[in-house]
Amino acid sequence: MSPLLDVRGIAKRFGGLQAVGDLSFQLEAGEILALLGPNGAGKTTAFNMIAGYTRPDSGEILFQGRNIARARPWTICRAGIARTFQLSKPFADLTVIENLMVGGFARSRDASAIRDKAEAIADFLGMGRQADTEVQHLTAFDRRKLELGRALSTEPVLLLMDEVVAGATPAEGQEMVALVRRIRDRGVTILIVEHVMKVIMALSERVIVMESGRLIADGAPRDVVNQPEVLKAYFGEQYAAARA
Secondary structure, three states, X not given: OOOOXXXXXXXXXXXXXXXXXXXXXXXXXXXXXXXXXXXXXOHHHHHHHHHOOOOOOEEEEEEOOEEOOOOOHHHHHHHOEEEOOOOOOOOOOOEHHHHHHHHHOOOOOOHHHHHHHHXXXXXXXXXXXXXXXXXHHOOHHHHHHHHHXXXXXXXXXXXXXXXXXXXXXXXXXXXXXXXXXXXXXXXXXXXXXXXXXXXXXXXXXXXXXXEOOEEEEEEOHHHHOOOHHHHHHHHOHHHHHHHO
């Protein structure tokens, strides 16, 4: 059986900077795969290429067997890929339900059915009581959950998540981990960028690590985080040598 997502040798250069070079990996249906790497490793550029916000200079991105490397973001969304952003930017003067309804129009024009689905997503997120609250009155963590809900409202097969627990308290982080697991249990495959290692260990069956635009590790979380090349990328050569 073919993987759900098959990234084959994608590369992207911005002027003199090779942001991503010859990146290849596969993602199986039902998996939670974490994408790790220090700042500047190329993670966001890779995300943007998969989601259609940036076109690769070369390579292929196969989703359910179809090459989407040159497709527009809205076409990729309708194909079944949604993403969250590290900095959530909801429509502040709209309510929670109205924000969730926006994504639903990617699938339908039936406003009544879209509202029903938005209410179901609000309940799933634990935000049912805030359905009619304007987003400008939400906490930062609730805005993060809403960002996740807006992605879910497009009915994705694959969800790309960018640092969903950044700035969260430990209790909020645990809530988000539980929410991500429930999303996967609903049949959504997840590719997640995250820097909080406790979250990675709790969620991911497998991690891949980028450094300077290339893949340097792929495997189980506890194995990968102790590899010398990964330690060197995060902490420097002297630390990696001391651990060897």
